[in-house]
Amino acid sequence: MEFVSTGNSHLRILAGSIVKYITIPEGTLTSEDLEDLPFDFQNILPPMDYTGNWQSAIVARDELSGELVSILSSTPLPGVRDRWCSRSVDFLSLKRVRLLAPQTAIFTLKDSTSLEGVQTAAATLLIGKMARFGGEILYMETETRAYRLLNDARQHQRTVPRTPRFLAHIEEGGRIIGMLLEKVEGRPACESDVAECAQALRELFRVGILQTDCNRYNFLVNDSGHVTIIDFGNVTFITTENAAEGAAMLEEQIEGLEEQFRDTSGAGTVSWA
Ligand SMILES: Nc1ncnc2c1ncn2[C@@H]1O[C@H](COP(=O)(O)OP(=O)(O)OP(=O)(O)O)[C@@H](O)[C@H]1O
Numbered sequence: 001m002e003f004v005s006t007g008n009s010h011l012r013i014l015a016g017s018i019v020k021y022i023t024i025p026e027g028t029l030t031s032e033d034l035e036d037l038p039f040d041f042q043n044i045l046p047p048m049d050y051t052g053n054w055q056s057a058i059v060a061r062d063e064l065s066g067e068l069v070s071i072l073s074s075t076p077l078p079g080v081r082d083r084w085c086s087r088s089v090d091f092l093s094l095k096r097v098r099l100l101a102p103q104t105a106i107f108t109l110k111d112s113t114s115l116e117g118v119q120t121a122a123a124t125l126l127i128g129k130m131a132r133f134g135g136e137i138l139y140m141e142t143e144t145r146a147y148r149l150l151n152d153a154r155q156h157q158r159t160v161p162r163t164p165r166f167l168a169h170i171e172e173g174g175r176i177i178g179m180l181l182e183k184v185e186g187r188p189a190c191e192s193d194v195a196e197c198a199q200a201l202r203e204l205f206r207v208g209i210l211q212t213d214c215n216r217y218n219f220l221v222n223d224s225g226h227v228t229i230i231d232f233g234n235v236t237f238i239t240t241e242n243a244a245e246g247a248a249m250l251e252e253q254i255e256g257l258e259e260q261f262r263d264t265s266g267a268g269t270v271s272w273a
């Protein structure tokens with residue numbers, strides 16, 4: 001189960017093999033009930049048939065009686081539209097090993113799941129990035145598109161920066177909610193890696209991608225000093241219209257790297273592995 005409360009509250013519950021999303025508009029529940037919601041939602045929310053086929057619901061107060069009511073919705077949930085990779089896995093075939101950031105975790109494949117053309121053993125650690133709620137699909141759409149551009153460039157033998165390998169789309173109920181990536185070994189970048197990271201940013205830009213989130217945790221540096229660039233959820237895509245402006249922004253990003261890498265506040269990650 002996932003729970004997010006920023007104004008409206010969102011619950012994501014696995015009931016049987018169907019994931020259900022419940023939205024509770026701000027002001028519907030008391031702050032006490034909101035706090036208890038992740039542990040006690042079945043008692044706090046009005047009775048709902050959790051075994052039913054519905055996917056999303058809104059819980060609100062009846063204007064006249066003040067009672068909590070649920071409105072089930074059959075509106076299709078948003079998903080990533082850019083299905084460019086031939087492989088996909090259902091998120092139910094992934095086993096979470098460790099959470100790295102709210103949308104990112106280390107996974108293994110559950111027994112009997114395999115990825116065509118990809119060598120994995122039961123213990124192979126993989127990175128999964130997934131939207132928990134509708135509003136996060138946009139980041140997954142952007143990152144999926146970035147990996148498509150990188151993949152296309154690589155196929156045309158163009159120079160591309162080191163990135164994790166895109167292994168598969170992750171699906172939930174037939175829609176794409178994220179991606180499965182190769183887990184790359186490395187530590188976050190530091191000041192001595194600025195030149196290598198700048199080179200990676202320039203190569204990325206030549207593929208049509210401007211990285212706008214250059215915190216040190218978005219560069220993984222291996223024992224040989226080679227840099228892998230990650231996290232394309234917030235990138236800007238370069239077109240003929242924004243190329244000049246983009247090039248200027250790239251130079252600004254590169255100039256700022258040293259200061260970014262001095263930052264030890266931990267911004268950009270929860271933990272790294
Ligand atoms: N392919 C990978 N291989 C190894 N580690 C990874 C990989 N992808 C992500 N990580 C680790 O997980 C952390 C979070 O991943 P990422 O930055 O892609 O996610 P995010 O959801 O955008 O999070 P944040 O907002 O914290 O940047 C990274 O800083 C890195 O330590």
Ligand SMILES: [Mg+2]
Pocket residue numbers: 217218231268269
């Ligand atoms: Mg990041």
